[in-house]
Amino acid sequence: MSLVQLIKDYYVARGLTFPNFDNAIKFVITEIAEVLELDLDRSGTWVRNNPENKPKYNKEDMAEELGDAIFMLIVAGIADGVDPLEALTNKINRKMSKTNSKV
Numbered sequence: 001m002s003l004v005q006l007i008k009d010y011y012v013a014r015g016l017t018f019p020n021f022d023n024a025i026k027f028v029i030t031e032i033a034e035v036l037e038l039d040l041d042r043s044g045t046w047v048r049n050n051p052e053n054k055p056k057y058n059k060e061d062m063a064e065e066l067g068d069a070i071f072m073l074i075v076a077g078i079a080d081g082v083d084p085l086e087a088l089t090n091k092i093n094r095k096m097s098k099t100n101s102k103v
Contacts, residue, residue, distance in 0.1 A: 003074065003085060004074065004077075004078060004083050004085070007071065007074055007075060007078065008078065018075070018078075018079070019075060019079060020079050021076055021079040021080045024072055024073075024075045024076035024079050025072075025076050027072040027075070028069055028072040028073055028076060031065060031068040031069035031071075031072055032069050034055070034065045034068070035062065035065045035066055035069060037054060037055055038055055038057045038058075038061055038062050038065060039057070039062075041054060041055060041056055041057040042057035
């Protein structure tokens, strides 16, 4: 099963409304903001308002938030009728073949 199909099945299994492209991109931004919140805490140099409501950095949470952002980017692609993972793979292969032909 492809990751795209797994994501579609996830929405069905959880009874969630599948977002349109615009809303999916808005969710991407919120997920990136959660990554940035963790990164701000990682630096250890910032005093935040309401620090008790801010997440503390750890690698597991960072990995999960990055995954959430990737998830929503794929959802945005699905909503627009494209597979961004397939496009990324094709682009990498195309660029690698151009690089390899120069060697």
